[in-house]
Amino acid sequence: MSTLRPPQQHEEIAEFIRQEIFSGHFKAGDPLPSEAELCKQFDSSRGPVRQAMSTLRAEGLISSGRGRRSIVLDNTRTESFDAVFSVSAWLGALGKEPGQRTLWVARQPASSEIAEALEITEGDPIFSVHRVRSADGVPCLVERMHFPSEVGRLIMDFDTDSGSLHRHLLRAGVDFNNVSRVLTAIPANEEDAKALKVEEGFPLFRMTLRSYTHAGEVIEYADYRYRADQIRLGMNNVRGSSSPLWVEIPDQWEDNPS
Amino acid sequence: MSTLRPPQQHEEIAEFIRQEIFSGHFKAGDPLPSEAELCKQFDSSRGPVRQAMSTLRAEGLISSGRGRRSIVLDNTRTESFDAVFSVSAWLGALGKEPGQRTLWVARQPASSEIAEALEITEGDPIFSVHRVRSADGVPCLVERMHFPSEVGRLIMDFDTDSGSLHRHLLRAGVDFNNVSRVLTAIPANEEDAKALKVEEGFPLFRMTLRSYTHAGEVIEYADYRYRADQIRLGMNNVRGSSSPLWVEIPDQWEDNPS
Structure with a gap:
């Protein structure tokens, strides 16, 4: 039922940068290499590099660029x-x-x-x-x-x-x-x-x-x-990305579950 | 201090599909148009279309494709x-x-x-x-x-x-x-x-x-x-995307805040 396939280039680029961040090689506050530098490093066109950046932004790992270099954010934990x-x-x-x-x-x-x-x-x-x-x-x-x-x-x-x-x-x-x-x-x-x-x-x-x-x-x-006293949750959100976490006030509250 | 700039093509494509989903025009279970069809519709190369899909996947709006058409997911709420x-x-x-x-x-x-x-x-x-x-x-x-x-x-x-x-x-x-x-x-x-x-x-x-x-x-x-009895939170996650929401068991619990 499951399908295996080789990773696409944008996934490889995103995973490389993700590991650089999680390993501490790229630190909070560091600017990422420029788009042109990443293209050269990965022998890639701009499409996959931009796709990787947009993935990392949606995960809350790097700041919104908006024409400037993206910066590595603090508290960058994600879950597989x-x-x-x-x-x-x-x-x-x-x-x-x-x-x-x-x-x-x-x-x-x-x-x-x-x-x-x-x-x-x-x-x-x-x-x-x-x-x-x-x-x-x-x-x-x-x-x-x-x-x-x-x-x-x-x-x-x-x-x-x-x-x-x-x-x-x-x-x-x-x-x-x-x-x-x-x-x-x-x-x-x-x-x-x-x-x-x-x-x-x-x-x-x-x-x-x-x-x-x-x-x-x-x-x-x-x-x-x-x-409730033993866990905490959290996430980063970046301007330009929608947040997948929604918070709502239900109109009708579900019955207390057994 | 803030910077305004026109949206990039991948953002326009993602926003178009997002609105089609939130408006109910694309319904849960519907397959999205193929990459080729989206390229034609937006007069775009594959890069921006793929980037838009990967954004929507990270937001939990569409299923992981892995060589198949992506499907619109249920419970697709996100926050700006x-x-x-x-x-x-x-x-x-x-x-x-x-x-x-x-x-x-x-x-x-x-x-x-x-x-x-x-x-x-x-x-x-x-x-x-x-x-x-x-x-x-x-x-x-x-x-x-x-x-x-x-x-x-x-x-x-x-x-x-x-x-x-x-x-x-x-x-x-x-x-x-x-x-x-x-x-x-x-x-x-x-x-x-x-x-x-x-x-x-x-x-x-x-x-x-x-x-x-x-x-x-x-x-x-x-x-x-x-x-706590008046709100609930939630999100969708899709294989191939990391989840920006982390859940952890702190080693040292913070003091009870005042």
């Missing part, structure tokens, strides 16, 4: 796409040892909330995995993942205590093309509280995530709950 | 750069009537926390504005904005009860080039609680924001606190 949908990949990138303890695994009929999220019919069979995840041995989030049966059957024989379920699914050829995330704050329910060793009602960050194939099929609906 | 650093612009984009009530305005010496954020010396004069902001008349956040004196003196004669302070500063030529945001959850303190009509300890989203000029000078440090 894998770190977005796999807790193991996320913790690994943070330099923390990922751990997991399975609370329960079930093949069950989809509730109305989960059916809606997976775009299937209520009562259709789904495969659910609830786990407590830890970073360097400290419990930091509860994950509840729900898969439609065609994906779920690929994890029937997977030991959910053994590590990255998503790596297993990627290896099995599942096409994780894009994800949509929503972040709210909620009080801990009984299961959350027990798993995270806090009182019921303790504030949690709740991130729900839907993963899609290239064709737009939903292949996962996940619900991550983090102790 | 202005909506990121101006609460008035943000509320306006949500279709809500922005309101503001000034709690206090002061020219004061910078505390150590604010001096660090503004990259100035503790005790240097700063200009601070605390306001309650409302959406359609409902209080939704407390904003605390701190400006170094060269920006602060531009608002000495501004009526902080009258509307968008950032529009005033943009008109005065202040170069808001890029911003860096950090999001945490904290309990309401006494001032927050009174302003937002909740009990002390009520969970709030706290967004701190630093604004920079192109040259990297910090021109604002703002602290926004939202009732």
Whole structure:
């Protein structure tokens, strides 16, 4: 289901500059080489160089140029796409040892909330995995993942205590093309509280995530709950780029999730 | 201080497609026109078309192509750069009537926390504005904005009860080039609680924001606190694009802010 192809030139240029920034070779406040210099360095025409710059600007790594040299920004952290949908990949990138303890695994009929999220019919069979995840041995989030049966059957024989379920699914050829995330704050329910060793009602960050194939099929609906006192989020935004992070005041608030 | 220039072709193409998506003319699940068709439509070479596609992918508006037609994604909301650093612009984009009530305005010496954020010396004069902001008349956040004196003196004669302070500063030529945001959850303190009509300890989203000029000078440090039960955030991510939103577990947690 997944497609591999060699990177395009603009991707190679962007990745080169990204690594120069992350490694500290290009420092906050440094001007980047000029367009002409980058063209020469990469034996490239202006198109791919400009495309690379616009990618890095959208990621918040370099300033808006507007006819001037772009400058390397401060606080330039980004996440790989894998770190977005796999807790193991996320913790690994943070330099923390990922751990997991399975609370329960079930093949069950989809509730109305989960059916809606997976775009299937209520009562259709789904495969659910609830786990407590830890970073360097400290419990930091509860994950509840729900898969439609065609994906779920690929994890029937997977030991959910053994590590990255998503790596297993990627290896099995599942096409994780894009994800949509929503972040709210909620009080801990009984299961959350027990798993995270806090009182019921303790504030949690709740991130729900839907993963899609290239064709737009939903292949996962996940619900991550983090102790609100143990994580922080952030991003850079640059004039001339729209921000992919939206913040909204819902007209109708969803019911408190169980 | 700010620089205006005509949009480049890749920006025009990206903006055209963005508006086609936001207006509903291109719908979730629709394939985009092919690269060749877009080149013809915009009388463009492939470079600007590819650059536009990569921008839209980084914004989470279209799927990763990888040799196939890109598909319009669902939940495609993004924020303009202005909506990121101006609460008035943000509320306006949500279709809500922005309101503001000034709690206090002061020219004061910078505390150590604010001096660090503004990259100035503790005790240097700063200009601070605390306001309650409302959406359609409902209080939704407390904003605390701190400006170094060269920006602060531009608002000495501004009526902080009258509307968008950032529009005033943009008109005065202040170069808001890029911003860096950090999001945490904290309990309401006494001032927050009174302003937002909740009990002390009520969970709030706290967004701190630093604004920079192109040259990297910090021109604002703002602290926004939202009732956690009244907002949600979200974004799309696409394979092949890094996510500008980072999520981390701090090794050392900051002291509880006052």
